[in-house]
Amino acid sequence: MQVTTTINETKELIKKWKKDGKSIGLVPTMGFLHEGHASLIQKCREENDIVVVSDFVNPTQFGPNEDLEAYPRDFERDSQLCERIGADLIFCPSPEEMYHDPHAFVSIDLLSETLCGKTRPIHFKGVCTVVSKLFNIVTPDRAYFGQKDAQQLAIIRKMVLDLNFDIEIIGCPIIREEDGLAKSSRNTYLNTQERSAALCLSRAVRTGQQIIQTGMDAEQVLAAMRAVIEAEPLAKIDYISMVDALTMQPVERVDRNVLVAMAVYIGKTRLIDNFSYEVSL
Amino acid sequence: MQVTTTINETKELIKKWKKDGKSIGLVPTMGFLHEGHASLIQKCREENDIVVVSDFVNPTQFGPNEDLEAYPRDFERDSQLCERIGADLIFCPSPEEMYHDPHAFVSIDLLSETLCGKTRPIHFKGVCTVVSKLFNIVTPDRAYFGQKDAQQLAIIRKMVLDLNFDIEIIGCPIIREEDGLAKSSRNTYLNTQERSAALCLSRAVRTGQQIIQTGMDAEQVLAAMRAVIEAEPLAKIDYISMVDALTMQPVERVDRNVLVAMAVYIGKTRLIDNFSYEVSL
Numbered sequence: 001m002q003v004t005t006t007i008n009e010t011k012e013l014i015k016k017w018k019k020d021g022k023s024i025g026l027v028p029t030m031g032f033l034h035e036g037h038a039s040l041i042q043k044c045r046e047e048n049d050i051v052v053v054s055d056f057v058n059p060t061q062f063g064p065n066e067d068l069e070a071y072p073r074d075f076e077r078d079s080q081l082c083e084r085i086g087a088d089l090i091f092c093p094s095p096e097e098m099y100h101d102p103h104a105f106v107s108i109d110l111l112s113e114t115l116c117g118k119t120r121p122i123h124f125k126g127v128c129t130v131v132s133k134l135f136n137i138v139t140p141d142r143a144y145f146g147q148k149d150a151q152q153l154a155i156i157r158k159m160v161l162d163l164n165f166d167i168e169i170i171g172c173p174i175i176r177e178e179d180g181l182a183k184s185s186r187n188t189y190l191n192t193q194e195r196s197a198a199l200c201l202s203r204a205v206r207t208g209q210q211i212i213q214t215g216m217d218a219e220q221v222l223a224a225m226r227a228v229i230e231a232e233p234l235a236k237i238d239y240i241s242m243v244d245a246l247t248m249q250p251v252e253r254v255d256r257n258v259l260v261a262m263a264v265y266i267g268k269t270r271l272i273d274n275f276s277y278e279v280s281l
Numbered sequence: 282m283q284v285t286t287t288i289n290e291t292k293e294l295i296k297k298w299k300k301d302g303k304s305i306g307l308v309p310t311m312g313f314l315h316e317g318h319a320s321l322i323q324k325c326r327e328e329n330d331i332v333v334v335s336d337f338v339n340p341t342q343f344g345p346n347e348d349l350e351a352y353p354r355d356f357e358r359d360s361q362l363c364e365r366i367g368a369d370l371i372f373c374p375s376p377e378e379m380y381h382d383p384h385a386f387v388s389i390d391l392l393s394e395t396l397c398g399k400t401r402p403i404h405f406k407g408v409c410t411v412v413s414k415l416f417n418i419v420t421p422d423r424a425y426f427g428q429k430d431a432q433q434l435a436i437i438r439k440m441v442l443d444l445n446f447d448i449e450i451i452g453c454p455i456i457r458e459e460d461g462l463a464k465s466s467r468n469t470y471l472n473t474q475e476r477s478a479a480l481c482l483s484r485a486v487r488t489g490q491q492i493i494q495t496g497m498d499a500e501q502v503l504a505a506m507r508a509v510i511e512a513e514p515l516a517k518i519d520y521i522s523m524v525d526a527l528t529m530q531p532v533e534r535v536d537r538n539v540l541v542a543m544a545v546y547i548g549k550t551r552l553i554d555n556f557s558y559e560v561s562l
Contacts, residue, residue, distance in 0.1 A: 007445060103392055104409065104443035108385040128385065129444075136445040162385035163410075164288060164417040 001083045003090050007098075007137055010091050014052075014138055022049035026140035028131060031055040031092070032072040032185040033081045036175040040144040041085045043172055052138050053082050055092040060099070061126025072188050091138070098133065106132045106163070108155050111248040115151045115261050116272065119238055127152055128159050135165055143167055148174045148182050150259050150274045154248055174273075176202065182273045189269040197234035198266045201273040204228040204240070208260050212277050216253045218242040221260065229264055238263035238270060245276060254279060282364045284371050288379075288418055291372050295333075295419055303330035307421035309412060312336040312373070313353040313466040314362045317456040321425040322366045324453055333419050334363050336373040341380070342407030353469050372419070379414065387413045387444070389436050392529040396432045396542050397553065400519050408433055409440050416446055424448055429455045429463050431540050431555045435529055455554075457483065463554050470550040478515035479547045482554040485509040485521070489541050493558050497534045499523040502541065510545055519544035519551060526557060535560060 004010045017024060025048030027040045033055075044051045055078050062068035075092060082090050105125055111117075112124035135143070145153045153171045160169055175183045180202030181195075190198055204225040211221045222240050229235050243250055245257035254277065261274035285291045298305060306329030308321045314336075325332045336359050343349035356373060363371050386406055392398075393405035416424070426434045434452045441450055456464045461483030462476075471479055485506040492502045503521050510516050524531055526538035535558065542555035 011447060100442075102443045104387065104389040104440040106385065106387050106413075106444070110384045132387075133443075133445045136447065139447075159385040161381075162383045162414075163387070164414045166292060166417065166420075 001079075001087055001090065003079065003092065005091075005093055005097065007093065010089070010137055013089060017050050018139070023142075024048060024050045024052060024138060024140045026134065026138045026143045027051070027053045027087075028134050028143065028145070029053060029055055029078075030057045030071065030185065031078050032074055032188070033078045034175075034183045034185060034187075036146050036148060036183040038081060038085060039175050040146060040172050041082060041087055043170065044142070044144050045086050047170075048140075048142060050089070051085075051087040052089045052091060052140065053078075053087050054134050054138070055090050056098065056130070058098075058126055058130040059095050060102075060105075060129055061123050063120055063122055066120070067186075067189075070189075072185055091134075098130070102129075105129045106159065108159055108162075111151070111155050111158055114243060114248045114250065115239060115241055116263060117151070119263065119270075124152070124155055128155065131156055131159070132163070132165075135167060140167055142170055144170050144172060146174065147171050147276070148184070148272065148274070150261055150276065151248055154246065154259070158246075180206075182271075184271060186269055186271065190266060194234055194267045194269065197232050198269075198271055200229050200232035200235050201262065201264055201271055204262065205260075205273050205275050209275055209277075212254060212260070216255065218250075218252050218254060218258075221254075225260070225262065229262070234266055236265040238265060282360075282368055282371065284360065284373065286372075286374055286378065288374065291370070291418055294370060298331050299420070304423075305329060305331045305333060305419060305421045307415065307419045307424045308332070308334045308368075309415050309424065309426070310334060310336055310359075311338045311352065311466065312359050313355055313469070314359045315456075315464045315466060317427050317429060317464040319362060319366060320456050321427060321453050322363060322368055324451065325423070325425050326367050328451075329421075329423060331370070332366075332368040333370045333372060333421065334359075334368050335415050335419070336371050337379065337411070339379075339407060339411040340376050341383075341410055342404050344401055344403055347401070348467075348470075351470075353466055372415075379411070383410075386410045387440065389440055389443075392432070392436050392439055395524055395529045395531065396520060396522055397544060398432070400544065400551075405433070405436055409436065412437055412440070413444070413446075416448060421448055423451055425451050425453060427455065428452050428557070429465070429553065429555070431542055431557065432529055435527065435540070439527075461487075463552075465552060467550055467552065471547060475515055475547045475550065478513050479550075479552055481510050481513040481516050482543065482545055482552055485543065486541075486554050486556050490556055490558075493535060493541070497536065499531075499533050499535060499539075502535075506541070506543065510543070515547055517546040519546060521545075 025044035106128040306325035387409040
């Protein structure tokens, strides 16, 4: 496994691989890899000749009062995990390597304005920009994103369509702890009491998944989920919403494919979870 | 020479050429080709195995009160010119083929906020977006732009740098009529009297080029150029400015590489012209 820190050496390696006719898969990450990331890298390993993992805590997707500085980092452990799964390259540039006095950005309207975009107004502009940069540096045939960041996945799919990137976007299922908590690098922020309180998110997901089978009314599903969260004293709801799976706009009735997504503060830690529901027409 | 109207058939052709190891050059145009475009296509022909010309009047770079509908079109003549110079492909998609309910955009701040960006606030967002799309569709090794649209050229260079497109951007000199008027598809809007009045732009350029040799003061250069335009009754200045060649920000002294650019209305037709001046440090 190779490790690169500069854009130029990465491009050179990729060019050599492409010249040899190899297919390239990319797993963009912010590092501190857990089993969710491992499942993406594993799938990427199965489907491509060359597996590239990017490991970069992207400053442009953090707001001024967010956890950029605190965000956990452990390159040694990341590197061992990638090596074990059989990645060919980890690309871990510095912020200075990725951004020199940047003025060009990629952004998306509509889809970025709901759910997490309300609380994190510049987040998806940062995501679209860094993912576009990684796409141009790595020029992958396929790129892998977790369904846990469901709005991000929908936004990347739309960005690829709108800007005509020739890349297949592959969404992978949420990976959970045995007790149901969705794996996240941010789970490391939780103390013992909070870790236990955080189970209300996956409980609310399961409640939502049951209720949605019984009727068409969005508010009925959301109210039941809200009740689960509100029963947990350490939890504070940022949002719980049902949106159209493609446009990320709120729906009142379950009459198309939907995403039911939430962000909940457990103490100071903001966690997300979601489920998708497909309507057979 | 081949003609494509869809993104998919264009991508397929390009893939075949790339597989054969051919280098690809792209000349993005809005059609109604004149000798300025011809010079770009000619240079592209000399430097690449495959020459692709895109011919697309891009709606997203026109403001609501601009000349999108009136913009001149003549695909037959464009096609003959491309064939004569030896282009391999003209890509002429419909607006519907390029934009399906678009939400993702590429934009650039700072550089887009001066000069033409003041009068045309959404223009460069449209340019950056369509050029990004064309870059992703055609994946050229080199792309050719005229120095006549100097701010556009500076913006595309910065966009390529910031978003890590692996494309060499080649700027080509302004091509002028024998009497000095810079070639432009919009010259076709001018009646006989206006055509003659329009010469004040190139006269102002020549004046600026002389004065700039004699001193460091920007205002001195600009005042002399303004005087040339103001002597022409049919002309109305939109802007005449001296800016840093990289950042497009106004300068007061000629102490670095600069662009001196103007936009002038001749009757209802808005024309642009410019010159660059390099300071040897």
